[in-house]
Amino acid sequence: DAGVTQSPTHLIKTRGQQVTLRCSPKSGHDTVSWYQQALGQGPQFIFQYYEEEERQRGNFPDRFSGHQFPNYSSELNVNALLLGDSALYLCASSKYSYGYTFGSGTRLTVV
Amino acid sequence: SQQGEEDPQALSIQEGENATMNCSYKTSINNLQWYRQNSGRGLVHLILIRSNEREKHSGRLRVTLDTSKKSSSLLITASRAADTASYFCATDRGGSYIPTFGRGTSLIVHP
Numbered sequence: 479d480a481g482v483t484q485s486p487t488h489l490i491k492t493r494g495q496q497v498t499l500r501c502s503p504k505s506g507h508d509t510v511s512w513y514q515q516a517l518g519q520g521p522q523f524i525f526q527y528y529e530e531e532e533r534q535r536g537n538f539p540d541r542f543s544g545h546q547f548p549n550y551s552s553e554l555n556v557n558a559l560l561l562g563d564s565a566l567y568l569c570a571s572s573k574y575s576y577g578y579t580f581g582s583g584t585r586l587t588v589v
Numbered sequence: 590s591q592q593g594e595e596d597p598q599a600l601s602i603q604e605g606e607n608a609t610m611n612c613s614y615k616t617s618i619n620n621l622q623w624y625r626q627n628s629g630r631g632l633v634h635l636i637l638i639r640s641n642e643r644e645k646h647s648g649r650l651r652v653t654l655d656t657s658k659k660s661s662s663l664l665i666t667a668s669r670a671a672d673t674a675s676y677f678c679a680t681d682r683g684g685s686y687i688p689t690f691g692r693g694t695s696l697i698v699h700p
Contacts, residue, residue: 482631511687513690515629517629518692519692519693520677520690520691520692520693521632521677521690522690523687523688523689526687534685534687566629568631568632570632575681575686575687576686578622578634578688579634580624580631580632580633580634581631582630582631583629583630583631585629
């Protein structure tokens with residue numbers, strides 16, 4: 479039984495560019511949450527998707543947007559990248575609000 | 590924003606010793622969870638304790654929760670070099686049930 483799958487594993491982008499990160503949830507899970515983890519910090523909640531709608535959002539600017547597809551997979555998009563967006567981006571899936579399972583993350587470096 | 594704060598920030602012990610990490614939080618919670626993270630990769634769920642529980646065990650792990658003091662502790666007994674990792678507490682509150690993380694404790698277990 480596959481857990482949460484994130485792609486790509488690593489990514490290098492230039493300031494001002496746009497990036498899309500992908501997440502496939504664990505089998506049986508219907509909710510996807512995204513977190514940003516800066517070096518040496520704890521994960522910060524970006525937003526959560528359920529039934530293809532953004533259900534909750536953390537304190538992140540509109541440059542951060544997302545999408546959930548009918549198969550429950552999700553994308554995180556970040557526009558107009560800043561150096562400060564360099565971080566590990568973690569996806570977590572759950573069955574509604576229970577049983578959060580995290581993926582291995584995407585390491586984004588903005589240069 | 591950080592809801593939980595772990596203490597100490599860093600802990601260095603010898604193999605076979607016990608490791609104790611603490612987490613304090615600010616507002617009433619539904620649940621408190623502990624996660625482990627190896628080398629900046631994905632988070633692994635260790636244990637969940639509900640607000641009406643006081644203690645839980647899982648293998649070499651023991652978690653306590655004191656809601657009057659708004660604090661929790663994670664005890665790892667007979668530590669191993671493989672326990673070297675960062676440990677995070679995460680709380681959820683109100684109707685959200687979305688885990689909010691602290692900054693973590695970095696544990697190093699020397700063989």
